[in-house]
Amino acid sequence: xxxxxxxxxxxxxxxxxxxxxxxxxxxxxxxxxxxxxxxxxxxxxxxxxxxxxxxxxxxxxxxxxxxxxxxxxxxxxxxxxxxxxxxxxxxxxxxxxxxxxxxxxxxxxxxxxxxxxxxxxxxxxxxxxxxxxxxxxxxxxxxxxxxxxxxxxxxxxxxxxxxxxxxxxxxxxxxxxxxxxxxxxxxx
Numbered sequence: 001x002x003x004x005x006x007x008x009x010x011x012x013x014x015x016x017x018x019x020x021x022x023x024x025x026x027x028x029x030x031x032x033x034x035x036x037x038x039x040x041x042x043x044x045x046x047x048x049x050x051x052x053x054x055x056x057x058x059x060x061x062x063x064x065x066x067x068x069x070x071x072x073x074x075x076x077x078x079x080x081x082x083x084x085x086x087x088x089x090x091x092x093x094x095x096x097x098x099x100x101x102x103x104x105x106x107x108x109x110x111x112x113x114x115x116x117x118x119x120x121x122x123x124x125x126x127x128x129x130x131x132x133x134x135x136x137x138x139x140x141x142x143x144x145x146x147x148x149x150x151x152x153x154x155x156x157x158x159x160x161x162x163x164x165x166x167x168x169x170x171x172x173x174x175x176x177x178x179x180x181x182x183x184x185x186x187x188x
Contacts, residue, residue: 006031009083011076013066013123014093016041021048023090024059033058035079035086037093039065039115058083066093066119076126085134089127091120 010027014020016038024034025048034052038045038061045061052059060082064075079086095115097108 003030005088007084008032008087009035009079009085010088010090011035011037011062011079011086011123011127012090012092013037013119014039015048015090016044016061020090020092021045023092024048025051027088028052028055028057028059031055031057032088033083035059035083036061037066037075038063039093066123067114069122072119072122072126076123076130080130086127086130089124091124093119093123 005027008027010024010032012020012024012027012034015024015034015036021036021044024036028034028051034049034057036045036048036052036059042061042063045063049059049061060079062075062078064071066072076086093115095111097104097112099108
């Protein structure tokens, strides 16, 4: 089945083993160029990248601690430099521990929260910023949440989801001087 992913650059986090590795290999089977991110599973990520290159598509293993902004930025920059603009980001990385939940303490959860939440936010911010710069003709305005608004995610790429928001922000600023205070808008 051709999913139309040929030559698309895909970055998969936590791709040195297990599900992340399998996701990366599945994208490669569709002729996508794949970056296998890892933190501690370097051998698995290198092996997967080598397997993908044997299929005739570009691939690399890229190490980064997702909790460290400078490492995330360097990894994203390397992927874009060596493979091209990232078109798909798969956030798969997670930190886990082999303890029963009731045997853990809040201190035990720190690494899990840092990788799973902070890491996801850092890598998504870095990648979507680059995607948005390619989609929007002008830099996005600083986002100011409206009263009652909430963040939403979509099943598709974040860049198309971001572009209409940036467009609405610019158009609402232009018309703000011509309207009086109105009832709060609701998002469709």
